[in-house]
Amino acid sequence: MSDEELIIEEDIESVSPQANDAKARARAKSIVSKAILSSAQPLEFREQKDRMLIGIWYAAMNTLIECMQVEDVLLVLAAKMHQITGTGDNALSPPRTISEKAMQSYIDSVVEAGMTIIECLEKAQEQLEEEELDELFPETVLDAATVVLQKAWGPDHLRRAIQEQTALLVRGVIQPSNFMEPLKYMTPATPSTAKAEPVEDAVPVHDVSEVPAKPTHVIEYVDPSPIVIKRRQINERTVTAYIANDVSSKGLNGWACWVSSSGNDRMEETLHCGTVQDQSGHSGWVQALHECLSVICANTMSARGQIELYSKDFMRAIEGQPGMRMPHHEELWKEIDAAIEHNNIDFKCSAFTLTKNYAERCDMKIRILLSGE
Template sequence: MTNDTEVEEEDIRVSPKLEEQRRERALAIVKKAVRSSIIPLNNREVSHRLLPGLWAATVNILIACLDVKDVMKLLTNRAASLAHNAENADAPAYSLSGPQLTRYAKEVATAGQAIAEAIDECIKQLEKEGLEDRLPESVLDCAVFLLENSWGPVHLKRAMVEQVSTFLSGKAAPALFMEPVEQITLKQEHEHQPEAVQKPQEAPPMPARGEKLVRVFSDYRLEGSKGEWAYAIHKSGPGNAEELHVMKGEAVDSNGRTTPLVAIVEALKAVSHESAATVIIVETCHEFVLRGMDGIGDERLAYRHEQEGPLWRDFDALIHGRDIRYRAIQANLSEYLQHACDMVMKRGVSKLL
């Protein structure tokens, strides 16, 4: 017969509360490791592939730790728990071919390797705390947390379905996932943190009380250790008043991060005199540029490089108390603001007209 002491010990070992504590601790360790991958991603110039790289690293770790059948069960389980709707549910995936597809695949693989190496560094801590068996699920849960708030649940579920299909075809390797052309805002996080300032989700068709509506579009290009940037600002207000402002400049940039940030900081300086009630919409075709700007807490700070500290301090001061909204948009030179910015980049301000 089993005595009472043995029963009590077994109950303690599988206690739901204890299991939850262990799960949360392992997840915290893995999240910290993923955040630490930002520097190596920057060094390898693939920080803009963080998300697909994270997914590739996650699948590789699952394959290394578990049988493929167990990986499929795990992915199917997580997919079933995802929401069915999101603001970008109907957004198509990027469609690349030829050299562009080859480059994308190479960059994703490089990013995945950098992230996997960062996660490897946390294994010793997991082993020290007796949590090493939590690694695969913790890595998956970390990825689900970040990707659901970026790709959206519909596209994350697509990634899982495509991966399971790859396994079923007999290939035990990460599928090359094409990101959605539109990513979601972090409104889900805001809903769980009521103390955070809520932003209106849609700009009014015409600003009230005489203030202006300001659109800022910025772009950049790199040449060696130097970057060129430009912005175009369109202001509209009561009485059909319109203004167009453009600016072009250069920045020392060794990793592809400084130049786009300088462009947006300079643009915000140019509109800093506007009324605090003015709606300012910041747009760019480079979604990764907005990662350190939009959002809250650690997930936003993970995209802020220490060497960019002065620029981020300027940025935070410029947006304080203002209604700033961020949009990652598709390149379209027939759109007048993008066209103006492109002309400034190519010809300079004096030759715009």
């Protein structure tokens, strides 16, 4: 081999690892960016699209926390902080403020949107695993997320988001921070001055017109245990549901249940309702829960998820506390208990609210049912 050939071969060997690394990162970013882009449709379907940007931030932070050690997360965030330079035309915009009364509903909606985006990212992670690029997954999610968020929030507020998250982790609170978006978004670049990436174009810059009270606490998980990104085995169906009930002055129960489910690359959302005569209101709750579980468990081997309601008494009935179940509902309760036993269904009792889209839809349907008695 000539000296010239030897030099060329040495150059190739010295450059190839870097070139391959850049190619691998570009490939990983493409897969993750498409996953974030694909979340637009399920977010719209679940009426969560107005939480897309903050949901992306939640999903990115959750991914880092679940896939990396806290020390490594801090290093990654510090490196990203140095990459975000300059200032935006919304630098002086104050953070959005939300009243204490509305805060928990806001947090719940952010978590729901974040979980929807996480579902899409899980598919990206599986593809990266198949291509042996999964070690790039967490940092690539952060990279793709910050590309989108910097265009909307601007560099100043994106740095603020990273600072708040870093401070939270340093204090030992290992959760995504409850970041408040700027009231004013960056002025969108004109087509002639910007080359927008696909994911950026897909993200809506929604109208931000909510009102006052800056929080210092963090987002609470819907479940007591953290959301885990890495899923080797999954149930056939994942569900989120809500049931509501009301009684008219004449003793007519109007009930409604909203169910959002996904599985085998199929997503659907349904709302069911009905009436039953019972002045106590108990029959309406039982009918609603029975219908809800029938929908959840239909045509599937197993399901996991959460059903939300707002009656503490009915929550006690679900738990099987003495005296909380009526004898004439015995057969319905047998079927309800069997469905709960054979599936991984949790229940959450929340205060009554109409700030959530699904709660408002159920309440509206109940109002219509009761107005026609």
